[in-house]
Amino acid sequence: MAPSEPVRGGAVPGQGRRRLTLQDIADAAGVSPGLVSMVLRGRPGPNADTAARVTEVAQRLGYRANRTASQLASRRTRLLGVTMTPGNPYHGELVEEILQRTHERGYEVLLSPVTRTHEELSSIQTLVDSRCEVVVLLNSTLTTQQLTTALDGVPAVCVGRPLDVPDVDVVRTDDITAMGLLVDHLVGLGHTSIAHVDGGGDYLPEVRRLGYEEAMHRHGLTPLVLPGGETEQHGAEAAADLLRHDVTAAVTYNDLCAVGLMDRLQKLGVRIPDDLSVTGFDDDRLSGLHGIDLTTIDPSKLEQARLAVDWAVQRIEEERSERAVHDFPPRLVVRGSSGPVPQRRSRRMAAARAAEG
Amino acid sequence: MAPSEPVRGGAVPGQGRRRLTLQDIADAAGVSPGLVSMVLRGRPGPNADTAARVTEVAQRLGYRANRTASQLASRRTRLLGVTMTPGNPYHGELVEEILQRTHERGYEVLLSPVTRTHEELSSIQTLVDSRCEVVVLLNSTLTTQQLTTALDGVPAVCVGRPLDVPDVDVVRTDDITAMGLLVDHLVGLGHTSIAHVDGGGDYLPEVRRLGYEEAMHRHGLTPLVLPGGETEQHGAEAAADLLRHDVTAAVTYNDLCAVGLMDRLQKLGVRIPDDLSVTGFDDDRLSGLHGIDLTTIDPSKLEQARLAVDWAVQRIEEERSERAVHDFPPRLVVRGSSGPVPQRRSRRMAAARAAEG
DNA sequence: GCCTGTTCTTAAAGCGCTTCAAGAACTGCA
DNA sequence: TGCAGTTCTTGAAGCGCTTTAAGAACAGGC
Structure with a gap:
């Protein structure tokens, strides 16, 4: 008809x-x-x-x-919004798990991308304007103030970063402890000159930097922080800086940064871990591969993702209003990028330094 | 007030x-x-x-x-839907570019994830039900019939795969030619025993397999196709199979597969490219890194992304209805994973074979 | 056969916004 | 002052769906 x-x-x-x-x-x-x-x-x-x-x-x-009409009429969207960075492998793994869990719970996921050109604030606002009932933040680098404004009363779960905002739960790993594990591991291998290639000025990089510094002090060592960032690009750019200092190990902000750093150094002839030990953070899927083989921290990604969804749904269905916080214990994953401190000063490092000059 | x-x-x-x-x-x-x-x-x-x-x-x-209400009332959503796989680095790069271009054109992007558990058909339906005005398919493995049903009249642009569906434009690279470039490159290095680790049963893997076979025949060589897949996991699993055959080079379905394959082989002591040359496809961001250094095909990702958005917007604004198709020329990217054919049979390959046996 | 209780079905009132015809409030000009 | 011509503003009609009060239809019990 x-x-x-x-x-x-x-x-x-x-x-x-x-x-x-x-x-x-x-x-x-x-x-x-x-x-x-x-x-x-x-x-x-x-x-x-x-x-x-x-x-x-x-x-x-x-x-x-027509979903739009249904949502308007029912005043419910059954939508769980997620902010994420599309190319980021760490986010990819989290999102995959979030999706599955969310569907099991009978909700739909709306993904909103955060990139260099599409910033987090507007990403969150898109989710809020689309009337997501709860938001999961994978990327948050915003201030408490900005977040409160952007969320505009919508409850959220922040993954990976402690945050003291009403109606925002936190699921994360203890970055301070994690950085301690890495430094301890390197110290255990005999390293005493350990630099940190940091992740920049956002909150999380700051915490990890602090964790590194605390651990160094605990061992009576002098911290050395070099500016880095959260992508391979940043890691690669930090290589020259690193070479200028006389270190035998580098603790980086995350796996991506570590990978970029190692790549540039190896191209300059530096051998890892013979000349320099490098560690990451996140245990990205690629980090276990032979060519990378990165010592890193496994922050219990999947568990974090699942708990985030469970709490998000709870916020909606049970109208819970007390804030919930959970720290998953970080696990040290030892691989081939970290090894005993070199016996003598590395000639290859010196050569690389000269080449990079 | x-x-x-x-x-x-x-x-x-x-x-x-x-x-x-x-x-x-x-x-x-x-x-x-x-x-x-x-x-x-x-x-x-x-x-x-x-x-x-x-x-x-x-x-x-x-x-x-309230976006929902605006959309319902205006009968426009200004939404461009994209299907993608969150963890896939190739998709990540495409999405980043798509986003930027889409915003420049004054539209919003709705991302719908395709994963093992959330299949493409329902992913597309979510976008259509959400009244996206046009859809960009990054992942399509569906049949013409399924696509027609899922799209339900919504125009689309399919990236990476030729497809003959009304109202669906196609932006891609010529996979046949691309595979030819890879095989030619290896043959030029003296290889004659070249296997293909394929990508499985979907359309794109099939085309690439065909491209490989044609190129082999062109050189008077016998093709050898080994079952693989589109992730590192699949590549790693194909390693044992590969070792059983007496080949000096492997052309894989994509970079991820190549990376997985190389990783497993290297862990078994095989040296690349000394014992075996390996090539990928896609030129993922990571493939240029030192530890991976993969010879591959650059399919003009960013250009594809931009054209896809332009055509998508055109579909909406100009109500174009003829199908448009564009093939970007594939570019061979030679890196360190491919090298001259080994002089003699590799002992390390034999050892790996024994170990894996 | 009338009344009460069930079981189904419908009509109507929104959801929060956009759009547009029609009206109100100004203009300017004769 | 009167009237056409502008410029603003409002009211009302939807968009396509959900929800609910009220009505229709049918059963059973006396």
Whole structure:
């Protein structure tokens, strides 16, 4: 049976052909739109025979509800928003787990990207404007103030970073302890000149830097912090700086940074770990590969993802309002990028330094 | 000024506190909702003074429009949907570029993830149900039939894969030629026993396999296809199989697969490219790193992303209906994972074979 | 056959916004 | 002052769905 009204013209861009509405299905099945709505969402009430007929008609005509309209009318979106950086492997792994868990719980995920050009604030606002019922933040580098404004009352779960904002739960690993594990490991290998290539000025980099510094002091060593960043690019750029200092190990902000650093150094002839030990943070999927083989911290990603979703759903369904915080214990993953301190000053390091000059 | 109606109770989950509506702003500014709407979207008409007042009030009260309602009312979403796999670095790079381009064009991006557990069909349906005006497919492994059904009349641009579906444009690289470049390169290095670790049963893997076979035949060589897949995991699993055959080079389905393969082999003591040359496909950001240093194909990712967005927007704004197709020329990127054919049979390969046996 | 109770179904009122015809409030000019 | 012509503003009608109060239909019990 044809839709009851004539097809609209193509005046509005992006409109395409007219889609079926509830009314169309109602007409075709000879019932009211309200009934169709109830049937299609399996609500109790409709008579079994009617339900079967309506379902059949909807199926046959290929009806699909307009999500926008449903959301507006029901005042619920069943949407869990996630901010993430598309290329970031760490985020990729988290999102994969979040998705699965979210679907198990009967919600949909709306992904909002954070990139160099699309910043976090507007990313969160998109999610909030789209009426996500709760937001999971994978990337947060915002201040408490900014977050409060952007969230505008929507509850959230922040993954990976401690944060003291009302209605925002926190799931993370203890970065201070984690950095301690790395430094301890290197010290255990005999290193005493250990630099830190940091992650920049955001919150998380700052905490990790602090963790590094505390651990160094604990061992009676002098910290040396070199500016870095959170991508391979940043790591690579820190190489020259590192060479200028007389160190035997580098603790970096994260795996990406470590990978970039190692890459540049190796291209300059430095051998890892023979000349220099390097450690990362995150245990990205790639970090276990032969060519990378990075000693790093496993922050219990998947557990973090699952807990984040559970808490997010709890926020929605149980209207919990006390803040929840959980620290997963960091686990040291020892691989081939860290080794005993070199016996003598490395000639290759000196050569690389000269080359990079 | 307070909202004009009492705050709703917390009966509906996920509802939180009542948000400001257009009406609230209208009341506060002493004008009608329609006017507020026009002002906030910068439409011509409203008097400058009024506009300033309304803007000020909206700002002060922190009003943010309900996107859902706007979309329903305007019958436009200005939404460009993208299907992607979150952890995939190749997709990450594409998405980053797509985002930027899309914003420049004044649209928003809705990302819908495709993972092992969340399959492409439902991913596309989510985008269509959310009334994206056009969809960009990064991952398509669906049949023509399935795609037609899932898209339900919404135009799309398919990136990376030729596809003959009405209203679906295609932006890609010529995989056949690309595979030819790789094989030619290896043959030029003296290799004659070249295996292909394929990408599985989907369309794209099939084309690349074909490209490989054609190139081998062109050189009068016998193709050898080994089952693989599209992740590091698959590549690693193919290692044992590869060792059983007497080859000096492996052309893999993509960079991820190559990386997994190399990793496993190197852990078994095989040296690359001394014992075996390996090539990838995609030129992922990581593939240029020292530890990986993979010879591969650069498929002009960023150009593909930009063209995809341009065409998508064109579909919406100009209601173009002829299908458009563009092949970007593949570029061979020679790096350290491919080298001259070994002089004699490799002892390390034999040892690895024994170890893996 | 009338009344009460069930079981289904419908009509109507929104959800918060956009849009647009129609009206109000100004202009300027004769 | 009067009238056409502008410029602003408003009111009302939706967008496609959900939800609920009220009505229809049918059963059973006296």
